[in-house]
Amino acid sequence: xxxxxxxxxxxxxxxxxxxxxxxxxxxxxxxxxxxxxxxxxxxxxxxxxxxxxxxxxxxxxxxxxxxxxxxxxxxxxxxxxxxxxxxxxxxxxxxxxxxxxxxxxxxxxxxxxxxxxxxxxxxxxxxxxxxxxxxxxxxxxxxxxxxxxxxxxxxxxxxxxxxxxxxxxxxxxxxxxxxxxxxxxxxxxxxxxxxxxxxxxxxxxxxxxxxxxxxxxxxxxxxxxxxxxxxxxxxxxxxxxxxxxxxxxxxxxxxxxxxxxxxxxxxxxxxxxxxxxxxxxxxxxxxxxxxxx
Numbered sequence: 001x002x003x004x005x006x007x008x009x010x011x012x013x014x015x016x017x018x019x020x021x022x023x024x025x026x027x028x029x030x031x032x033x034x035x036x037x038x039x040x041x042x043x044x045x046x047x048x049x050x051x052x053x054x055x056x057x058x059x060x061x062x063x064x065x066x067x068x069x070x071x072x073x074x075x076x077x078x079x080x081x082x083x084x085x086x087x088x089x090x091x092x093x094x095x096x097x098x099x100x101x102x103x104x105x106x107x108x109x110x111x112x113x114x115x116x117x118x119x120x121x122x123x124x125x126x127x128x129x130x131x132x133x134x135x136x137x138x139x140x141x142x143x144x145x146x147x148x149x150x151x152x153x154x155x156x157x158x159x160x161x162x163x164x165x166x167x168x169x170x171x172x173x174x175x176x177x178x179x180x181x182x183x184x185x186x187x188x189x190x191x192x193x194x195x196x197x198x199x200x201x202x203x204x205x206x207x208x209x210x211x212x213x214x215x216x217x218x219x220x221x222x223x224x225x226x227x228x229x230x231x232x233x234x235x236x237x238x239x240x241x242x243x244x245x246x247x248x249x250x251x252x253x254x255x256x257x258x259x260x261x262x263x264x265x266x267x268x269x270x271x272x273x274x275x276x277x278x279x280x281x282x283x284x285x286x287x288x289x290x291x292x293x
Contacts, residue, residue, distance in 0.1 A: 042080045050118030054088035070275035094167030110178045118187040123160025127153040147203035168227040185234045190242035191217045192264035241277045
């Protein structure tokens with residue numbers, strides 16, 4: 001092979017490499033940069049913190065059906081695209097949420113344009129579910145086993161509410177140290193046992209879960225409201241929204257008041273109600289801000 005032919009082969013190979021390189025470059029740019037349509041709209045970040053309610057536990061497609069996804073879809077319009085960054089973990093209490101935050105879980109939080117926090121329910125719904133599980137399995141509901149489970153539930157609730165009051169402030173401070181300006185919304189906790197009116201026999205006493213649960217839910221929400229008032233934090237009144245439903249919109253809800261629910265997680269309807277409540281609150285805040293400016 002003479003030198004002229006070899007030179008032409010080298011030139012041709014170089015040209016092919018340049019073309020392939022440019023093609024790869026263009027592919028990278030098209031996947032990184034927004035399209036002409038999306039570039040016309042602002043990009044905003046929604047960060048969601050919380051427990052199984054926020055994570056969408058038991059939903060068939062939580063990434064699409066949980067309230068954070070429904071909310072960002074509803075807020076997206078011709079002028080803005082909202083991105084859903086959901087860092088909620090099923091089973092978390094305030095202590096565990098704090099640990100995750102300190103471990104760097106919510107990486108998008110400093111850049112968030114809105115932050116919602118759904119936490120604290122496990123201090124109440126967890127002990128309730130454990131007690132009801134024991135109650136269901138007991139052959140004799142008047143046995144000491146049931147009474148002991150009830151006393152344990154009370155102790156866990158009392159301890160949990162004390163922890164909640166301490167940790168809510170720590171969570172708020174941690175968030176605000178990293179994001180001073182984004183709207184921050186905490187959620188109240190709904191009452192999942194509102195339609196369960198059959199008395200439960202516990203030792204020598206009996207309780208109506210609808211009434212007793214309402215008292216305990218009120219205690220928990222009082223803690224959340226005190227914290228919110230002290231720090232001027234917005235509250236999404238989820239308990240009031242759920243109370244408007246004839247049957248609680250949860251997976252364990254039953255129409256028969258003599259049956260007992262053991263799964264208090266929101267179903268698809270419940271998730272939509274939470275999303276609608278948050279959307280109404282955020283839009284009202286936006287309108288108030290614009291009218292005052």
